[in-house]
Amino acid sequence: MIKTNERGRGKFKPAPDYSTEEVKNILMEKIAEETSLIIDNEEDEKVISNVDFKDGKFNILSLFSGAGGLDLGFELAGLSAVIGEEEALKAFNSKEKYDSVRQKSIFHTIYTNDLFKEANESYKLNFPENVIQHQKDIRKVKFFPKCNMIIGGFPCPGFSEAGPRLVDDERNFLYIHFIRSLIQTQPEIFVAENVKGMLTLGKGEVIKQIVEDFASAGYNVQFKLLNARDYGVPQLRDRVFIVGVRKDIDFKYNYPNPTHGPEGIPYKTLKDAIYDLRSNPGDYYTGSYSTIYLSRNRKKKWEEQSFTIQASGRQAPLHPDGPPMEKIGKDKWLLVGGEEQNRRLSVKEIARIQTFPDWFVFSDGGNTSASLNSRIDKQYKQIGNAVPVMLAKAVAQPIAEFALSLLENKEINQGRYLQNSLF
Template identity: 70%
Template sequence: MTLKIDIKGRGKYKPASDYSIDDVKNVLMEKIFEESSRIINSDDDLEIIEKVDFRTDKINVLSLFSGCGGLDLGFELAGLAAVIGEEAAMETFKDKDRFNELRNKSIFHTIYTNDLFKEANQTYKTNFPGHVIQHEKDIRQVKYFPKCNLILGGFPCPGFSEAGPRLIDDDRNFLYLHFIRSLIQAQPEIFVAENVKGMMTLGKGEVLNQIIEDFASAGYMVQFKLLNARDYGVPQLRERVIIVGVRKDISFNYKYPSPTHGEETGLKPFKTLRDSIGDLVTDPGPYFTGSYSSIYMSRNRKKSWDEQSFTIQASGRQAPLHPGGLPMEKIGKDKWVFPDGEENHRRLSVKEIARVQTFPDWFQFSQGTNSQTSINNRLDKQYKQIGNAVPVLLAKAVASPIANWAIDYLESSPNNKIKNENASFQLGLF
């Protein structure tokens, strides 16, 4: 946590390196109480809790900042592979009808999601089972969370001033605290959080250290690691911080997955753009059109067919270029051009970036319900959903060690270890 100090300047909250564990917990609880006291109406939260489809034979999942469901889908797939086998699960995943027939066998069972992005929620509803309760409400106004065994979420990366970390004086920096608040209530055995690589360098690393301390003070053994999606069969250079916490009374030592793809002996070759989208050259589907800004043209935006894509961003206008045509050419500082003319280049299509994010072709992305907006605006809603998502196969890799542990955990004594309880109100302040 951070400590308020009485000095002038923009960064009035500075890291308190001499905080004890109890100090961190006390300040954290004080802030969570303050945040919770702002919640006005919680009646619908209680109604939702009563409707959750909690299963005693599954790992019940609560998904925060769920978006269109990339992280959730990867976990579901890993949970299916743990039950029916890797090869069978991956083959089943290719066909929507077949997958829908078998997905209920997954050891992971999502019961609740929370997100404010309307079109992403529509996408989630289209592609996930109907029992999942979707709560389209500002998480800062959700007072009660359902009991669960696993919480997932990619909370927004905090913003900080040039003067240093300020974790308390800016409300936008506190969405991760509501993640912690859900942990205190729901008491899951495990949580997994995802965030951008830049989190590791904010405040010279102090920001991430403080966030890890805050998660740990909620009663979890916490670790983090930077993973690159391409190491797990994703045709994309995408580095993300994966934070994993295991409740302190649970005897499970989570180990991050070893790379399955790469140039080292014994690994599968990296997946390339050719592997992923080579069959879509003549039928790519709709893509964002329009001019390229000077910022866009300030660096190379095109990878070759035999490389992995640049990181897919949450914007159609900023989508990487299709690998067809000649490479871009640098003609000056921060200035690139199309040597064979702009007409011979285009951005990756919605279907192509979905492939790059390892979503299956059957996964449908909502454009919203306003048909009067421009084609680009409607497509941009899809680009945003896909770009914000965790690549499905990266999520699957992260989930696999948990899925394998869960099989034994449930079999050992499911009736004693997993109880069908509603929200944990013993901490009534929250």
């Protein structure tokens, strides 16, 4: 995608119209180049050799895992497929009960990769000990363990100003390495999550290239924009989910139909989610509100869904209590009643809005010499970066049902590639 020098509004023209084979060749050359720069590491080999791959499970590799919202949603979907929806959700409300049954899930996470220290600490506090956590730059991980599915929300720093071809833009190395993990391990399925804006970049050219690049790795690929509130999340949050099924697998993934809304279960509201926390909300970010913060409405009513939860304490939405904000000019809103009647949502409240269970613990890094705002901002970041658990579960449910039938037919390991067969 190239921006021309015409006057007025920016004009874009499509990237070169490469054939499928040309796209694959470019991709393979780029991945081979990236792989050649990685130095062999005995410690990494030891990490991968210790993964707890189970033949009777659908083994998951989680990239850019963060605190584990996507992973927890998949695990819950896998449990629901085995023991039933009602029993799984009932157990999910109690850590003791959930820990006693979570191993029954058809999904089994064996490896995660993320550089965010506090998020990795949170993951360790909330997931089984068998999960190998790799806190290392993905560009320096030479081999990934064999798996049945790869999930993750890859960052996209270069997509906002895409070059002639996405795979040629060095800023998109993280995207390239997601594809590298697919080519190397050839899992049956992958699921990638990203922001809504990806769909409109370059008038749709970016998502077109992404689909082509993933497809060239050997997958039938589709994508869809989903809103979290349609699946029982008390939040307006649009996210793109890209799903790929390996071309030799007889499975057509269908995105989940909305479960909540005018024709289904009523949307879950802020009152449903956090009203009981009014007298004991826990820690929340304090301090003044910037001009940018006050450039738009930040307060929803109790009967509504929350604004999208951001990865920042300073940018957290306002609690519903108190009078509504008042618009007093273009991009200018007033906090009626002053700051004493307008506080940001707490860590516990935004975790509820992201549909994490109350037993889920978020690490603040443990630096007692740092300010409270500094410590809890790390928690806000983890929660805001996460995929809402119940949205992840909805996306995962059709795959869980398929995985269960696949394993029952003992077909899961047919056509398996060795983890180092392509490099």
